[in-house]
Amino acid sequence: MSRFTGKVVVVTGAAQGIGEAYAKALASEGATVVVADLNVDGGERVAKEIEAGGGSALFVRCDVSSHDSATALAATVEAAYGGIDALVNNAAIYGDMQFDLLISVDWDYYRKFMSVNMDGALVMTRALYPSMQKRGGGSIVNQSSTAAYLYSGFYGLAKVGINGLTQQLAHELGGMGIRVNAIAPGPTDTEATRTQAGDAAKDLVKGLALKRMGQVDDMVGACLFLLSDDSSWITGQILAVDGGQTFRL
Numbered sequence: 001m002s003r004f005t006g007k008v009v010v011v012t013g014a015a016q017g018i019g020e021a022y023a024k025a026l027a028s029e030g031a032t033v034v035v036a037d038l039n040v041d042g043g044e045r046v047a048k049e050i051e052a053g054g055g056s057a058l059f060v061r062c063d064v065s066s067h068d069s070a071t072a073l074a075a076t077v078e079a080a081y082g083g084i085d086a087l088v089n090n091a092a093i094y095g096d097m098q099f100d101l102l103i104s105v106d107w108d109y110y111r112k113f114m115s116v117n118m119d120g121a122l123v124m125t126r127a128l129y130p131s132m133q134k135r136g137g138g139s140i141v142n143q144s145s146t147a148a149y150l151y152s153g154f155y156g157l158a159k160v161g162i163n164g165l166t167q168q169l170a171h172e173l174g175g176m177g178i179r180v181n182a183i184a185p186g187p188t189d190t191e192a193t194r195t196q197a198g199d200a201a202k203d204l205v206k207g208l209a210l211k212r213m214g215q216v217d218d219m220v221g222a223c224l225f226l227l228s229d230d231s232s233w234i235t236g237q238i239l240a241v242d243g244g245q246t247f248r249l
């Protein structure tokens with residue numbers, strides 16, 4: 001038996017990058033994975049690759065900023081598999097995000113950004129927690145970032161929100177046996193980071209204790225640990241997976 005045999009896990013933003021790595025790793029440990037993303041081509045590709053490798057996966061198009069979309073996803077998954085055991089709130093506007101300051105960013109863009117990067121985790125949690133409650137409990141992992149601890153404008157502000165949401169929801173859902181934790185990755189080598197940071201990534205690496213970029217597989221161990229029963233008495237925690245980029249006392 002693998003750690004996730006018989007478990008149904010929804011991973012948002014799983015059409016590429018870190019979310020894709022989470023989805024594939026979960027499937028390889030026996031989970032039925034729901035690939036939830038706005039990107040239809042990428043999401044279908046990931047689900048097909050999981051199935052071709054002998055795993056079980058379903059792509060569901062989903063906009064994490066939309067209550068209707070999140071509720072529809074919950075209904076689709078319930079109908080297909082009878083319930084949900086875990087959720088990874090990984091989706092975010094990242095690779096193609098606008099560069100601007102908090103004091104000047106276009107207000108409509110700011111609100112759209114926060115509705116995805118911060119509120120999206122709450123929208124998805126609100127839609128999916130009843131399915132976990134019915135199963136007797138579950139685990140949620142929110143994707144934060146070390147940007148929450150560094151100057152990084154509205155991107156970092158959204159991740160501060162993710163951290164706060166993680167701590168507050170841990171209390172609201174703990175009585176139902178649902179744990180809520182977060183991972184704060186440091187700079188990780190994805191297509192989105194290459195687009196967004198370019199050569200600046202090389203400078204970031206100089207500031208890390210471990211002198212290399214993170215790889216998507218570096219995130220997988222922490223995510224699966226927090227989703228699994230190996231962490232059954234851990235909730236409300238934010239685990240930095242960052243090569244020593246940050247420390248908090």
Ligand SMILES: NC(=O)c1ccc[n+]([C@@H]2O[C@H](COP(=O)([O-])OP(=O)(O)OC[C@H]3O[C@@H](n4cnc5c(N)ncnc54)[C@H](O)[C@@H]3O)[C@@H](O)[C@H]2O)c1
Pocket residue numbers: 012013014015016017018019036037038039042062063064065090091092093094095116143144145146184185186187188189190191192193
């Ligand atoms: N790559 C890094 O260096 C790094 C570091 C720290 C944190 N993170 C976080 O990790 C996560 C994944 O990062 P990545 O590098 O793989 O990014 P990515 O841009 O490759 O992946 C993000 C995914 O989210 C999807 N998405 C965007 N808006 C959506 C919406 N409204 N509804 C559903 N899906 C939506 C995109 O289609 C994409 O598939 C993000 O939350 C990011 O903030 C990344």
